Amino acid sequence: MGKQFLEITEKKEVEELIAELSVKHAKKIAVDTEKVRLGDGEALGRIASTDIFSTLDIPPFDRATMDGYAVIASDTFYAAEDNPSLLIVNGYVQAGEFPSPSQYVEKGYCTGISTGAPLPKGANAVVKVENTSDYEEEEEEEENRNIKMVKIYKPVAPAEYIMFAGSDIKRGEKIVVKGTRLTPRETGVLAACGIREVEVRKKPSVAVISTGNELVAPGTQATTTLEPGKIYDVNAQTVCDSVREVCSGSGCVPLFLGVAKDNLEDLSAKLNESLAKGADVIIFSGGTSAGAGDLLPTAIERFGEILVHGVDIKPGKPFILGMVQGKPVFGLPGNPTSALVTFNLFVAPLLRHISGDYFYKGREEKQNLERRKKVKATAAVRIFSEKGRNEYVLVKVKVNLAKTKPAEKGNLLVYPILTGSGAITTLSSADGYIFVEKGKEIVEEGEEVEVEIFF
Amino acid sequence: MGKQFLEITEKKEVEELIAELSVKHAKKIAVDTEKVRLGDGEALGRIASTDIFSTLDIPPFDRATMDGYAVIASDTFYAAEDNPSLLIVNGYVQAGEFPSPSQYVEKGYCTGISTGAPLPKGANAVVKVENTSDYEEEEEEEENRNIKMVKIYKPVAPAEYIMFAGSDIKRGEKIVVKGTRLTPRETGVLAACGIREVEVRKKPSVAVISTGNELVAPGTQATTTLEPGKIYDVNAQTVCDSVREVCSGSGCVPLFLGVAKDNLEDLSAKLNESLAKGADVIIFSGGTSAGAGDLLPTAIERFGEILVHGVDIKPGKPFILGMVQGKPVFGLPGNPTSALVTFNLFVAPLLRHISGDYFYKGREEKQNLERRKKVKATAAVRIFSEKGRNEYVLVKVKVNLAKTKPAEKGNLLVYPILTGSGAITTLSSADGYIFVEKGKEIVEEGEEVEVEIFF
Numbered sequence: 028m029g030k031q032f033l034e035i036t037e038k039k040e041v042e043e044l045i046a047e048l049s050v051k052h053a054k055k056i057a058v059d060t061e062k063v064r065l066g067d068g069e070a071l072g073r074i075a076s077t078d079i080f081s082t083l084d085i086p087p088f089d090r091a092t093m094d095g096y097a098v099i100a101s102d103t104f105y106a107a108e109d110n111p112s113l114l115i116v117n118g119y120v121q122a123g124e125f126p127s128p129s130q131y132v133e134k135g136y137c138t139g140i141s142t143g144a145p146l147p148k149g150a151n152a153v154v155k156v157e158n159t160s161d162y163e164e165e166e167e168e169e170e171n172r173n174i175k176m177v178k179i180y181k182p183v184a185p186a187e188y189i190m191f192a193g194s195d196i197k198r199g200e201k202i203v204v205k206g207t208r209l210t211p212r213e214t215g216v217l218a219a220c221g222i223r224e225v226e227v228r229k230k231p232s233v234a235v236i237s238t239g240n241e242l243v244a245p246g247t248q249a250t251t252t253l254e255p256g257k258i259y260d261v262n263a264q265t266v267c268d269s270v271r272e273v274c275s276g277s278g279c280v281p282l283f284l285g286v287a288k289d290n291l292e293d294l295s296a297k298l299n300e301s302l303a304k305g306a307d308v309i310i311f312s313g314g315t316s317a318g319a320g321d322l323l324p325t326a327i328e329r330f331g332e333i334l335v336h337g338v339d340i341k342p343g344k345p346f347i348l349g350m351v352q353g354k355p356v357f358g359l360p361g362n363p364t365s366a367l368v369t370f371n372l373f374v375a376p377l378l379r380h381i382s383g384d385y386f387y388k389g390r391e392e393k394q395n396l397e398r399r400k401k402v403k404a405t406a407a408v409r410i411f412s413e414k415g416r417n418e419y420v421l422v423k424v425k426v427n428l429a430k431t432k433p434a435e436k437g438n439l440l441v442y443p444i445l446t447g448s449g450a451i452t453t454l455s456s457a458d459g460y461i462f463v464e465k466g467k468e469i470v471e472e473g474e475e476v477e478v479e480i481f482f
Numbered sequence: 483m484g485k486q487f488l489e490i491t492e493k494k495e496v497e498e499l500i501a502e503l504s505v506k507h508a509k510k511i512a513v514d515t516e517k518v519r520l521g522d523g524e525a526l527g528r529i530a531s532t533d534i535f536s537t538l539d540i541p542p543f544d545r546a547t548m549d550g551y552a553v554i555a556s557d558t559f560y561a562a563e564d565n566p567s568l569l570i571v572n573g574y575v576q577a578g579e580f581p582s583p584s585q586y587v588e589k590g591y592c593t594g595i596s597t598g599a600p601l602p603k604g605a606n607a608v609v610k611v612e613n614t615s616d617y618e619e620e621e622e623e624e625e626n627r628n629i630k631m632v633k634i635y636k637p638v639a640p641a642e643y644i645m646f647a648g649s650d651i652k653r654g655e656k657i658v659v660k661g662t663r664l665t666p667r668e669t670g671v672l673a674a675c676g677i678r679e680v681e682v683r684k685k686p687s688v689a690v691i692s693t694g695n696e697l698v699a700p701g702t703q704a705t706t707t708l709e710p711g712k713i714y715d716v717n718a719q720t721v722c723d724s725v726r727e728v729c730s731g732s733g734c735v736p737l738f739l740g741v742a743k744d745n746l747e748d749l750s751a752k753l754n755e756s757l758a759k760g761a762d763v764i765i766f767s768g769g770t771s772a773g774a775g776d777l778l779p780t781a782i783e784r785f786g787e788i789l790v791h792g793v794d795i796k797p798g799k800p801f802i803l804g805m806v807q808g809k810p811v812f813g814l815p816g817n818p819t820s821a822l823v824t825f826n827l828f829v830a831p832l833l834r835h836i837s838g839d840y841f842y843k844g845r846e847e848k849q850n851l852e853r854r855k856k857v858k859a860t861a862a863v864r865i866f867s868e869k870g871r872n873e874y875v876l877v878k879v880k881v882n883l884a885k886t887k888p889a890e891k892g893n894l895l896v897y898p899i900l901t902g903s904g905a906i907t908t909l910s911s912a913d914g915y916i917f918v919e920k921g922k923e924i925v926e927e928g929e930e931v932e933v934e935i936f937f
Contacts, residue, residue, distance in 0.1 A: 215723075449819075454819055
């Protein structure tokens with residue numbers, strides 16, 4: 028890296044140098060973190076800088092997953108359409124309520140329950156309301172007038188239609204792995220655990236400086252009073268907006284430091300200001316006056332070193348790359364188009380890398396998958412779909428690293444997520460979904476499928 | 483549209499209905515606009531709601547495009563390496579300065595000039611500094627001691643190395659067409675014209691309401707005091723973040739209105755609150771208690787109509803779509819995964835449409851082109867590249883609508899932008915660039931090229 032390129036460098040060589048720099052630089056700035064709130068969307072797209080653990084069980088209590096009656100399963104074992112079990116209803120529990128002590132379910136009793144409500148003590152299953160009917164008035168005996176009863180027409184097994192406390196997420200369980208990019212699926216899981224704030228990697232700060240004695244920052248002078256010989260600065264806007272655009276969500280924050288005059292003192296002062304303000308990357312553009320092309324390299328060499336001065340491309344030949352106190356310093360040509368082309372070619376890849384791509388969990392496997400794209404993959408196992416339903420099966424996508432079947436090495440494999448749509452963790456473990464059309468019940472192992480990618 | 487679907491609707495039918503609704507709804511909310519500042523990046527990605535015109539010439543004055551000497555071209559016509567023209571230097575003008583009255587260039591005189599500096603009156607061309615040399619001291623006559631002179635070794639034609647006032651953008655010229663999505667290229671052009679604020683389409687406001695007696699908004703109760711029977715709301719976070727993510731830049735703004743209880747009064751109140759707060763779209767999720775599935779449709783029918791109640795997909799069967807006072811109202815299932823799947827299938831396409839895609843200039847031609855993607859296209863004309871340079875030629879991309887050559891109908895055609903990298907308008911008229919490698923000087927008409935798309 029200490030090598031100095033004082034002559035025109037080949038494009039390919041510059042690209043390799045920037046790739047190398049990206050890796051080095053990304054590691055260095057990985058330590059900077061900040062806390063952001065989930066509620067206002069600040070966490071969306073950011074990279075978690077620590078592992079995050081749940082401080083509670085999800086669900087926090089045994090929970091009914093159907094409307095019906097909480098029962099002791101053995102009370103229903105002999106129930107049948109023509110021979111219903113008859114149980115005394117000792118009360119009701121709605122979602123959001125908690126069973127009262129009197130709602131303890133004893134043999135011969137049951138509690139009416141709604142989806143999402145906590146299971147009363149004693150009960151070990153839920154009978155769906157469709158498989159029950161109210162015990163009719165006319166069948167009642169005199170002494171049972173004030174006792175509500177229900178008929179059960181189908182047996183249930185223990186644990187049926189119950190989601191047990193902690194079965195989705197256990198207290199203390201890791202819910203987000205350090206380095207994960209927080210999509211709505213992760214923020215949902217965090218919300219489920221009552222977490223309001225997360226520690227994430229800071230967005231890299233990018234100092235942006237325009238140079239040129241003729242430049243006026245837009246808005247600092249009214250159009251009518253633009254001094255003779257002056258023009259409005261274009262690159263401040265183009266470069267700052269390009270910085271913002273590079274990597275939305277986890278992206279970079281531009282820090283516009285104004286216009287520098289074409290002299291060594293001003294350029295050096297801006298370089299110092301960038302470092303003092305904690306910029307992770309510094310971008311100069313312009314300097315079109317006579318001899319200005321040599322001023323920025325001289326300023327950079329005062330504090331650091333020049334790596335590239337000139338590339339064999341058009342537009343963009345006078346491109347400069349240096350390093351000052353471990354921070355990359357870019358010098359883009361002043362022409363707006365040249366500035367944009369060199370930004371896209373050389374600056375954007377570095378910014379993308381240090382703003383998150385590098386830290387993204389699973390990036391190696393998934394870097395080629397794009398959000399909301401459809402990709403071809405192979406079913407890694409047999410996948411079942413409900414009869415007569417158009418089903419979206421949530422899946423995890425993995426690159427086949429083995430040489431074995433069912434797919435060729437390097438192909439994508441999909442595995443179904445089996446936790447179901449009620450589980451919070453289904454959200455964060457899925458990479459996307461496959462569509463299984465009505466009429467198809469089984470996707471065979473090795474069958475080709477199309478995955479719609481979530482992230 | 484007045485048709486009521488009280489039974490399970492087919493997925494395809496729902497998708498068609500939402501596409502129809504998107505178009506209708508997008509037209510209606512197209513009138514809402516707001517002013518945003520360019521400087522802080524607020525304009526980036528937004529859709530211009532008016533045509534925007536330049537209030538000044540760009541460049542504002544005749545401007546040198548090379549370092550050298552401003553001359554009267556005819557004074558150089560007989561200049562040659564072995565017979566230089568000798569001109570008196572009447573001063574210098576740097577970029578950012580304006581020539582003094584004494585810098586009027588008369589026959590036999592010239593003015594030293596730097597790139598970007600205004601051309602002094604009288605001059606009509608610039609000689610590059612490389613084609614000149616200082617007149618040596620030893621050749622000087624006694625009487626010329628205080629007169630600086632320069633030798634010109636090559637003739638220049640009138641207008642050479644000059645960019646004339648208004649040649650890039652004329653005062654009063656349309657610089658942004660209504661409906662354009664503002665990328666860094668457009669914001670750069672606006673900056674060039676000294677524009678600080680633009681009128682853009684408002685981001686659609688999306689009311690988000692969770693329903694369920696058991697739900698607690700994350701952060702409103704500490705984990706340790708989460709009441710028995712309650713759980714933290716997941717969908718508020720997932721839906722709000724998904725709304726934010728749908729269309730970054732010009733996207734939608736979620737407006738979380740809290741948790742509604744599972745009763746008609748609360749649901750109706752939230753519906754009213756959404757409308758009162760100007761929501762363009764309303765999204766409910768959940769309502770998992772007994773019979774809750776019928777409450778939202780009832781509330782919607784109090785104020786408007788139900789279009790869909792149930793879709794033949796899994797998960798997501800209980801999906802609801804209604805219209806209230808011209809605003810789409812979505813009812814997503816309460817299970818987080820079902821909510822996310824139905825959001826992606828039915829809500830996201832509508833939000834994408836009304837948040838900008840619909841208004842995007844050239845969307846029909848370019849809707850399949852994605853930012854930073856490489857696409858294959860055909861050179862519509864012969865494209866020249868500089869000898870011995872790796873050149874990035876900025877191009878405009880059009881869909882070939884004719885049946886004639888050089889490409890098949892429907893293929894993409896590229897046209898080079900000929901204004902050069904110094905022109906501001908090169909930026910906003912280019913859709914991307916093609917790379918012409920060193921050694922290749924001509925891309926023939928009809929030749930296949932790869933375009934890297936900017937937007």
